[in-house]
Amino acid sequence: MAKPEKLIENGIRLDGRKPDELRHIKIKVGVLNRADGSCYFEFGGNKVIAAVYGPREVHPRHMQKSTSAVVRYRYNMASFSVEERKRPGPDRRSIEVSKVSRESLEPVIFQEYFPRSAIDIFVEVLQADAGTRTAGINAASIALADAGIPMKSLVSACAAGKIDDTVVLDLNKDEDNYGQADMPIAMTPEGNITLLQMDGHLTREEFGEAFELAKNGCKAIYELQRAALMEKYASQTEGDVVE
Numbered sequence: 001m002a003k004p005e006k007l008i009e010n011g012i013r014l015d016g017r018k019p020d021e022l023r024h025i026k027i028k029v030g031v032l033n034r035a036d037g038s039c040y041f042e043f044g045g046n047k048v049i050a051a052v053y054g055p056r057e058v059h060p061r062h063m064q065k066s067t068s069a070v071v072r073y074r075y076n077m078a079s080f081s082v083e084e085r086k087r088p089g090p091d092r093r094s095i096e097v098s099k100v101s102r103e104s105l106e107p108v109i110f111q112e113y114f115p116r117s118a119i120d121i122f123v124e125v126l127q128a129d130a131g132t133r134t135a136g137i138n139a140a141s142i143a144l145a146d147a148g149i150p151m152k153s154l155v156s157a158c159a160a161g162k163i164d165d166t167v168v169l170d171l172n173k174d175e176d177n178y179g180q181a182d183m184p185i186a187m188t189p190e191g192n193i194t195l196l197q198m199d200g201h202l203t204r205e206e207f208g209e210a211f212e213l214a215k216n217g218c219k220a221i222y223e224l225q226r227a228a229l230m231e232k233y234a235s236q237t238e239g240d241v242v243e
C-alpha cells in the first residue's frame with residue numbers, strides 16, 4: 001500500500017481500531033500430532049504455528065550443558081508469508097528474532113530440571129502482517145505449556161508504538177511501515193519484562209504511555225492464552241472424572 005495521507009483520523013485507525021485496541025486473536029492448542037506441544041496463533045493478519053519438542057537428547061552433543069537444558073528457538077518465515085516472495089532460509093533478521101524470542105522465554109523455563117537435554121521451539125510464520133515475533137512468542141509460550149515443560153508462568157507479548165504522533169497499541173503492517181515507532185515487549189503475568197525492543201523514536205513521555213499500553217495488551221493476551229489452554233485441558237480433566 002502507498003503511504004496514506006493519515007494513519008489515524010478522529011481517534012480511529014485505518015483498520016477501524018481505537019489507539020488502545022489489539023487486533024483480533026485466535027488460538028488453537030495442540031494442532032500438531034508429532035510435536036510434544038504445539039499452538040496455532042492468529043494475531044490480526046499474522047498466522048503462526050509453534051511446535052515444541054523435548055526435553056530430548058542434544059544433537060550435536062557438544063551443545064549440551066551439564067547442569068541445565070539448552071533452549072533452542074528457530075523463527076522462520078515461509079516464503080509465501082509476505083507480499084513479495086521471501087527467499088527461503090535463515091537471514092540476519094530471522095537469526096535476530098530467534099535470539100530475542102528465545103531470551104524472552106528462557107527466564108520462565110525450569111532449565112535446570114533437564115541437564116544434558118534440549119528443548120526445541122520452532123516457529124513458522126505462515127502469514128505476516130507486522131508483529132510476527134510477538135505472535136511467535138505467544139504461540140511458543142502456549143506450545144511449551146502444551147508440551148508439559150515446567151515453567152514459572154506463561155509469557156505474553158505485543159507491541160505498542162507511534163503513528164501520526166499518536167501512541168497506539170499493536171501496529172499492523174501499514175502502521176509499522178509508515179509510523180514513527182514500534183516497540184515490542186514480552187512480559188510474565190507478574191509484570192516481569194523479558195523482551196523490550198524499539199524501532200524508531202519516542203519521547204520519554206511517549207515511552208511511558210506506549211509501555212503502559214503494551215503491558216495492558218500483554219495482560220489481555222495472557223487471559224486469552226490461559227483460556228485456550230483451559231479449553232483443551234479442562235475438558236480432558238472433566239472427561240477423566242466422568243470415566
Ligand code: ADP
Nearest residue numbers: 082083084086128129130131132133134173176
Ligand atoms: P515483526 O514481524 O516482529 O513486527 P519486523 O518489524 O522486522 O518484525 O517486520 C515487520 C513486518 O515486515 C513483518 O511482520 C512482515 O510483514 C514484514 N517483513 C519482514 N521481513 C520481510 C521480508 N524479508 N520480506 C517482506 N516482508 C517482510
